[in-house]
Amino acid sequence: MLNRAAGNIYDLGYRRYEGQRLGRRHAVWVLWLHRLRGCFGLGRPASSKIFPIGLAVITLIPAVVQLGVGALGARNAEVIRPENYYRFVEVVLALFCAVVTPEMVSRDMRSGTLALYFSRALERTDYAIANFAALATSMFALTFGPQATLFIGNGLVESDPASYLKDHWQQVPEIIGSALLLSCLVAGIGQAIASYTPRRAYSTVGILAVFILSSAIGATLLSVSEQGIWRYSLMISPFHVVAGFSFWFFGASPEPLSQLARADVPGAVYAAEAAVVAALSFLIFLRRCRGIKA
Amino acid sequence: MTDATPSPAAPAAADIEVIDVSRWYGNVVAVNGISFSIGAGITGLLGPNGAGKSTLIHMLSGFLRPSAGSVRVLGQPTWGNEHVYRQIGLVEAREAVYPFLTGREFVVLSARLHGLPRPEKAAARAIAIADLESVQDRPTGGYSKGMKQRIKIAAAVVHDPQVLLLDEPFSGADPSQRLRMMDILKGMAQQGKTILFSSHILEEVERLAENVLVIVGGRLAASGDFHAIRKLMTDRPHVFTVRSSDDRRLASALMNDPSVSGVELDSGAMRVRTSEFAAFTMAAPRVARAQAVTLFEVLPADESLESVFAYLVRR
Amino acid sequence: MNRDIFWLTIRELAGRRRLALVVLLGVLPSLVSVAYRLGDQNTAAARWTADTLLYNVIITIFLPLVALIFGTSALGSEVEDGTAIFLLSKPVTRGSVISAKLMAAWALTAVFVVPAASVSGAIAIWGTPEQGIITGFVVACVLGALAYDSLFVMLSAFTTRALFVGLAYVFIWEGIINSIFSGTRFFSIRQCCLGVAALISSAPEETFSANLSGLESIVILAVAVVVPVWAAVRLLRMYQVGESG
Numbered sequence: 001m002l003n004r005a006a007g008n009i010y011d012l013g014y015r016r017y018e019g020q021r022l023g024r025r026h027a028v029w030v031l032w033l034h035r036l037r038g039c040f041g042l043g044r045p046a047s048s049k050i051f052p053i054g055l056a057v058i059t060l061i062p063a064v065v066q067l068g069v070g071a072l073g074a075r076n077a078e079v080i081r082p083e084n085y086y087r088f089v090e091v092v093l094a095l096f097c098a099v100v101t102p103e104m105v106s107r108d109m110r111s112g113t114l115a116l117y118f119s120r121a122l123e124r125t126d127y128a129i130a131n132f133a134a135l136a137t138s139m140f141a142l143t144f145g146p147q148a149t150l151f152i153g154n155g156l157v158e159s160d161p162a163s164y165l166k167d168h169w170q171q172v173p174e175i176i177g178s179a180l181l182l183s184c185l186v187a188g189i190g191q192a193i194a195s196y197t198p199r200r201a202y203s204t205v206g207i208l209a210v211f212i213l214s215s216a217i218g219a220t221l222l223s224v225s226e227q228g229i230w231r232y233s234l235m236i237s238p239f240h241v242v243a244g245f246s247f248w249f250f251g252a253s254p255e256p257l258s259q260l261a262r263a264d265v266p267g268a269v270y271a272a273e274a275a276v277v278a279a280l281s282f283l284i285f286l287r288r289c290r291g292i293k294a
Numbered sequence: 295m296t297d298a299t300p301s302p303a304a305p306a307a308a309d310i311e312v313i314d315v316s317r318w319y320g321n322v323v324a325v326n327g328i329s330f331s332i333g334a335g336i337t338g339l340l341g342p343n344g345a346g347k348s349t350l351i352h353m354l355s356g357f358l359r360p361s362a363g364s365v366r367v368l369g370q371p372t373w374g375n376e377h378v379y380r381q382i383g384l385v386e387a388r389e390a391v392y393p394f395l396t397g398r399e400f401v402v403l404s405a406r407l408h409g410l411p412r413p414e415k416a417a418a419r420a421i422a423i424a425d426l427e428s429v430q431d432r433p434t435g436g437y438s439k440g441m442k443q444r445i446k447i448a449a450a451v452v453h454d455p456q457v458l459l460l461d462e463p464f465s466g467a468d469p470s471q472r473l474r475m476m477d478i479l480k481g482m483a484q485q486g487k488t489i490l491f492s493s494h495i496l497e498e499v500e501r502l503a504e505n506v507l508v509i510v511g512g513r514l515a516a517s518g519d520f521h522a523i524r525k526l527m528t529d530r531p532h533v534f535t536v537r538s539s540d541d542r543r544l545a546s547a548l549m550n551d552p553s554v555s556g557v558e559l560d561s562g563a564m565r566v567r568t569s570e571f572a573a574f575t576m577a578a579p580r581v582a583r584a585q586a587v588t589l590f591e592v593l594p595a596d597e598s599l600e601s602v603f604a605y606l607v608r609r
Numbered sequence: 610m611n612r613d614i615f616w617l618t619i620r621e622l623a624g625r626r627r628l629a630l631v632v633l634l635g636v637l638p639s640l641v642s643v644a645y646r647l648g649d650q651n652t653a654a655a656r657w658t659a660d661t662l663l664y665n666v667i668i669t670i671f672l673p674l675v676a677l678i679f680g681t682s683a684l685g686s687e688v689e690d691g692t693a694i695f696l697l698s699k700p701v702t703r704g705s706v707i708s709a710k711l712m713a714a715w716a717l718t719a720v721f722v723v724p725a726a727s728v729s730g731a732i733a734i735w736g737t738p739e740q741g742i743i744t745g746f747v748v749a750c751v752l753g754a755l756a757y758d759s760l761f762v763m764l765s766a767f768t769t770r771a772l773f774v775g776l777a778y779v780f781i782w783e784g785i786i787n788s789i790f791s792g793t794r795f796f797s798i799r800q801c802c803l804g805v806a807a808l809i810s811s812a813p814e815e816t817f818s819a820n821l822s823g824l825e826s827i828v829i830l831a832v833a834v835v836v837p838v839w840a841a842v843r844l845l846r847m848y849q850v851g852e853s854g
Contacts, residue, residue, distance in 0.1 A: 051773050058781070091780050099773055201682065201772050202630060208776065209634060209674055216666050220641045223661060225648035355698065357850045374846055379700045386698075388850075390691035394620060406613045407699040449695070 028126045031117075035134030039100045048103070055096045056142050059089045063146045067153040082147055082171060083250035086182060089146070090239045093186060094211040096142060097135075101190035102203035104131060109198040128286045132187060139183035147175045171250070178249040182242050185274045188281030189238060195288035215239040219259055226262050234263045235273055244270030308333045309457050309488040310354065315363030317349055324349040326512035327363070332490060336483045338503030339492040346512040347492040348387070351461045354490070355384045367457055380408065383450035385443075385460040393435025397426055397445045400434055404449035416452050423478055424448035440471035447478060458482065460491040464498050476502050531555070533595045534566045534574065539588040547585045551577045565595075610712055611705040614696065618713035621686060622679055631675055631721050638666050638729035645733050655740060658733040659806075659817035663746040667726045668753065668802050673779040676718050676754055680761030681771045683714040684841075688769065694850065703845040707838060711755075711762050718754040726750050742817075745810030746802075753802040756833040760798070763837035766844040794820050798833055801826040 040056075041049030066080040080088065108114050117127055151171055158164040193210060194203040218237035221230060234240035240260065247254050248267020254260035308331035317325040325346040341347050352358035353365050356372035356379075365371065370378045391400055401420055405413035421430050424444040429437070434445055443463065451458065458479075464472050479489055479502065493499050499506055508516040538544045541564045545557045548566060553573035558565040568574040575592070582589045642662060684707075687693040696706065730743040760778070764771035787797045794800040800821050808823025821829070 047768075047770060051770075051777075091784055095776060095780055098776070197626070199626075201678070201685075202626065204772055204776065205674055205678055206630065208780070209670075212670050212780075213634070213637060213666075213674075216670055217637060217641050220661055220666065221644050221648075223645075223657070230644075230648060352850050357694065357697070357848070359847075359849060376697075376700050376702060379698050382698070384694070384698045386694050386850075388691055389694040391695070392617070392621070392692055403613060403617065404695075404699070407611070407696075407701055409700065 024123065024126060027120060027122045028130045031122065031127065031130035032134045032137075035104055035131055036137055038104060039134060039138040051099050052096060052138075055092050055099070056145070058092050059142050060146050060149060062088045063150040063153065066150060067157065070154065070157045080150070081250075081252070082150060082175065083246045083252045084243070085147060085150065086143065086178075086242050086246055087239075089142075090215075090242065091212070093139065093142060093182075094208060094239075097139065097186050097190040097211075098204045098207040100138065101135060101187075101194045101207060102200035104135065105191060105194040106198050106200045106203050109195075124289050125286065128282070128289045132191060132282055132285065135187040135191060136180075136183040139187050140179055143179035143182050144175065147179060151175060174249045174251075178246050181245060181249075181271065181274050181278070184278040184282075185238060185242065188278040188285070192281035192284040192288075195285050211238055222259055222263055226264075231263045231265060234259060234265070235270070238277075241270045241274050241277075245274055309368055310490065311364075311366045311369075312350075312354070313364045313366075315350075315353060315360045315365055317346075317353060317358065317361045323512050325353070325360075328509070328512075328514045329363075330507055330514065330517055332488055332505070334483070334486045334488050335505065336479060336489045336491070336503045337505045337507060338499035339490060339507050339509060340496070340499045341492075341494060341509035341515075343494055345494075345509045347494075347509055348461055349512075350509065351386075351459055351490070351492055355382065355386075355459050380453065381456045383453070383455040383458045385446050385450045385458070385463055387462045387465060389446060391434040391437075391442055391445060394433060396433050397421065397430040397437070397441075397448075400445060401430075401448045401452055405452045408453040410453055413452075416454075417448075420448040420452040421445075423451065423481070425474060425478075440467050443467060443471070444475065444478075447475065451482065456487060458487060458489045460489070462493060463491055464493060464495070472498070531567060531569050532571050532574070534568065534578075535563050535591070535593040535595055536566055536578065536589065537563045537591040538582060539590070540585070543585055544582055544587045544589075547581050547587075548578070551581055553577050563591075610708040611701050612709070614701070614706055614709035615713050618683055618710050619717065622682055622713060622717055627678060627682075631678060634671060634674065635721050635725040638662060638671060638725050639732060641666060642729040642732035646735070653816075654734050654737040655742060655812060655816045658730055659742045659746070659810075659812060662733055663726060663730055663742070663806070664803060664817065667722070667729070667746065667750065668799060668806075669784075671725060672718075672722050672750055672753055672802075673757055673783075673799075675721050676714075676757035677761060677772065677775050677779070679714040679717045680758040681765050681775055683710040683758070683765070684762050684845075685765035685769070685771055688765070693848065697845075697848060704842045707762065707766075707841045707845060711758055711838065711841075714758040714762060715755050718758055719751050722750045722754055723747055740812040740816070741810035742806075742812055745806035745808070745812075748809055749802040749806040752805055752827075752830050753798055756798045756801070756830050759834045759837040759841075763841040763844070766841045766848075791820070795825070795829060798830070801830045801833070805830070 037043050040052045062080045062085060086093070108117075114127075118124060122130075151168070155161045155164040155168075189210065190207050193206045197203055197206070214237040218234045218240055221233035221236075234244070243254070244260055244265065244267050246267075247260070248271055310330075310332040312331070313329050315325060315328050316323065328350065339347050339350065349358065353360050354367065354372060356375060359373050365373070367378055368381050372378050372382075392403075395403065398417060398421065401417040402413050405416045405420075410416050421427055424447050426441060426444055426448060429441060434442060437445065447460075447463070460479075463475060467475065479491070483489055491502070505519060506517065507514060536544070541559060545559055545564050545566075548554045549557055551574075553570040554566055554568050554577070556567035558567075566574070566578075571594075578592055579589060645657060645662070687696060697703075726747050727743060730746065734742065761771060761775050764774050768774065782793075783797045783799045787793050787800065800819070803817075803819040804821035804823055804826030807817070807819035808826065819826070
C-alpha cells in the first residue's frame with residue numbers, strides 16, 4: 001500500500017550478499033569439476049553419456065584381454081605391454097577428444113554463455129585453465145585407468161603380488177608420467193582446434209582429421225625415405241609422438257622394422273616435443289579465450 | 295461456431311475439423327480430448343503458456359501425430375500426408391529462414407516447392423501483400439525479427455492456400471508490425487480463407503479474431519463468439535478492493551445496491567463482492583457521490599487471465 | 610529428386626568455411642605424393658600409389674571425412690537450424706527430399722574427392738604404367754561416396770548426433786573391428802571400395818588386393834545405398850516437432 005503523503009519506496013526484497021565469498025580459486029575449482037562431469041555426460045541426458053563412457057570402456061578392452069591371456073596361464077605371452085598400450089587405443093582417444101572437446105568449447109561460444117562466466121569471479125585465464133585441466137583430467141582417466149588396470153591385474157595374476165610390486169614399482173611413475181603427458185598433449189591440441197569454430201561438427205572433424213591424417217601422412221612421408229630430414233616426419237603426428245615417448249618412459253625400445261625404429265629418433269625428443277606442443281596449444285587456446293567476444 | 299454436434303442446417307464440411315484429439319508424452323497430457331470445427335474467417339486460439347496451443351497447431355499442420363482422435367483439414371488427415379500442404383499455409387514460430395537467400399528468392403523457392411506454374415509472379419504478389427517490396431533483394435539473414443515474420447507469412451501464402459495456420463505470429467512484434475500483420479490477415483479473411491492463429495494475449499485476439507477457442511491445461515475451456523465469451527468471463531463473481539474516505543458508510547450504502555452481493559470491511563479497505571462487473575463499476579461512483587464519500591481506489595482483484603480461465607474450466 | 614531442393618542444399622553446404630576445410634584437407638594427399646616423388650621411392654610406384662596413398666590415405670581417411678562433412682550436414686543442418694519445417698510443409702514427397710539431399714551431398718563429396726585422388730595418384734605414378742589403378746580407385750571413391758553419404762543422411766534423419774555415430778562407424782567399426790574380425794568385412798564400405806578398385810584395375814595381386822570380389826562389392830554397395838535411403842524416407846515421414854508451449 002502506498003503512503004500517499006510521504007511517497008516512499010520500501011526495500012522489500014533485494015538484499016546484498018554479505019556472507020563469505022570463496023573467490024577465484026574456488027570458482028576455478030567449481031568450473032573444473034563441472035566441466036569434468038560434463039565430459040562424461042553426468043548431469044545430462046543419457047545420449048550425452050553413451051559416447052564418452054562407451055569409448056572409455058573400449059580403452060579398457062586391451063587391458064582386459066591381456067589379463068585374460070595372462071590369467072589363462074600363458075604367462076609369458078605379453079601381447080600388450082604398457083609401452084605399446086596407447087597404440088592400441090590411440091584412435092579411441094582421438095575420438096574421445098573429438099567428441100568431448102567441442103561440447104565443452106564450441107557450445108559456450110555458440111550459446112553466448114561466456115558472458116555469464118566472465119561476469120563472475122572468473123578471469124579469462126582461469127576459464128582457459130579450468131577447461132584445459134578438466135579435459136586433460138578426463139583424458140587422464142582414459143589413459144591412466146587402463147594402464148593401472150593392467151599393472152594391478154598383472155600383479156594379481158602373479159603368485160606373489162608383493163614381489164611383483166617390488167620388481168616393477170618403477171612402472172608406476174612411468175605410467176603416471178606418460179599418461180599425464182599424453183593427456184596434456186591431446187587435450188591441448190583438441191582445445192586449440194575447437195576454439196576456432198562455434199560449430200561442433202567442424203571441430204570434431206577437424207580434430208579427427210588432424211590426428212588421423214597426420215598419422216597417415218607422417219607414416220607415408222617416412223616411407224619415402226629414412227635418411228636426413230625425412231626421419232623426423234613422424235614428429236608431425238601426435239599418434240607417433242605418443243608412441244615415441246611411451247617407449248622412452250618405460251625404458252623400452254620399439255620393435256625393429258616398426259616405423260619408429262626406422263625413424264630412429266630418441267624417445268626423449270618426442271617427449272620434449274610433446275611438452276612443447278601441449279604448452280603451445282594451450283597458449284593458442286588462451287589467446288582465443290581472451291579474444292572471444294563475451 | 296459451436297463445438298461437438300453440428301446442427302442439421304450446418305454448411306458443408308468445415309475447413310478444419312478436430313474430433314476428440316489428445317496428445318500425451320508419457321504421463322503428461324498436453325492436449326486432452328479437444329473437438330471443434332472451424333470455417334472461413336479468423337479464429338483465435340487463446341490460452342496461457344503451456345496450455346497446449348502449439349501442440350494443437352503442430353497436430354493441425356501435420357508435424358505432430360495425435361495420440362488419439364482425428365484431425366482433418368479440408369477433409370484430409372494432416373499426419374503423414376504431404377499433399378494436404380497444397381491447401382495449407384503454415385507460419386511457425388520456431389521456423390527459421392535460410393539466411394543466405396534474399397527475401398524474393400525465399401518466397402520464389404516456396405512457390406516452386408508448391409509446384410506453382412508461375413512462381414515469380416506468385417512470389418511478387420505475396421511479397422506485395424506482406425509489404426516487403428523494398429527489402430526483397432536483401433538476404434533474409436539481415437532482416438529484423440518483424441521482417442522475418444512477414445517474409446515467412448509471404449512464403450506461406452504464396453500458393454493462395456485455403457487454410458492458414460499461425461503459431462504465435464505476434465510474439466515479439468512491435469505495435470506497428472502487429473497492425474500490419476493484422477491487416478494482412480484481415481484481407482485474407484475477407485477473401486473467404488480460414489485463418490487460425492494462437493496467442494496468449496487477450497487484446498490481440500480481441501482485435502483480430504471473430505471467433506475464439508480458449509484452451510487451458512490441454513482442454514477446450516470455451517469456444518465461439520468472442521464477445522459472448524467475454525461477457526461470460528466478466529459475469530462471474532468479482533472481488534473489488536475499495537478505499538474511500540468513509541468505508542463504513544459506503545459499505546452500508548453499497549449493500550443496498552442490487553449489483554453487490556457482499557461487503558467485507560478490513561482495516562484500511564473494504565472488499566466488495568459482486569457478480570455484475572459492469573453494473574458495479576457504474577454503481578460504485580454513483581453511490582459514493584450520493585453519500586458524499588470520496589473514492590480513493592477501486593481495484594478489481596483476481597483479474598489474471600489464468601484465474602479467468604481456471605474459473606471457466608471449473609464451470 | 611526435387612531440383613530446387615538439390616540446388617538449395619548445394620548452396621547451403623557450400624559455405625565458405627566448409628569449403629575451406631575440405632580444400633585444405635584435399636591438398637594434403639597431393640603434398641604427400643610430391644614428397645614420395647622427391648624421396649627414395651623404395652617401394653614400387655604402383656604398389657605405393659595403390660596401397661599407401663589411394664587406400665590408406667584417400668579411401669580410409671579422406672573419403673569418409675569429406676562424406677561425413679557433407680552427408681551429415683545435408684539433412685542435419687536443416688533440422689538443427691530450424692528450416693526443416695519450411696521444407697517439409699510443402700507438397701513434396703519425402704522421397705524427393707531425401708534423394709535431392711543425397712544427390713547434393715554426393716555431388717559435393719565427389720567433387721572434392723575425385724580431384725584429390727586423381728591428382729595425388731597421377732603425381733605418384735607418373736612414369737610407370739598405370740594399370741588402371743587411378744581409374745579403379747577414382748570409381749571406387751565415387752561409389753563409396755554415394756554409399757557413405759546415404760548412410761550419413763539416414764543417420765541424420767534418425768538422430769541429432771549423426772556425426773558421432775558416423776564417426777564411430779568409420780573409425781571404430783571399419784577401422785578397428787573389421788581388422789580384428791575379418792568376417793565383418795561384408796559390412797564395410799571401405800572393403801567394398803577396395804573390391805571395386807581391384808575389379809577395375811588390371812594391376813596384379815602383389816600390387817594390391819582386395820578382400821571382397823568385385824561382384825560382392827558392387828552388390829553390397831547397392832544395398833548400402835538402397836536400404837539407408839528407404840529408411841531415411843520412412844524416418845522423414847515421421848518427423849515430429851518437439852513439445853513446447
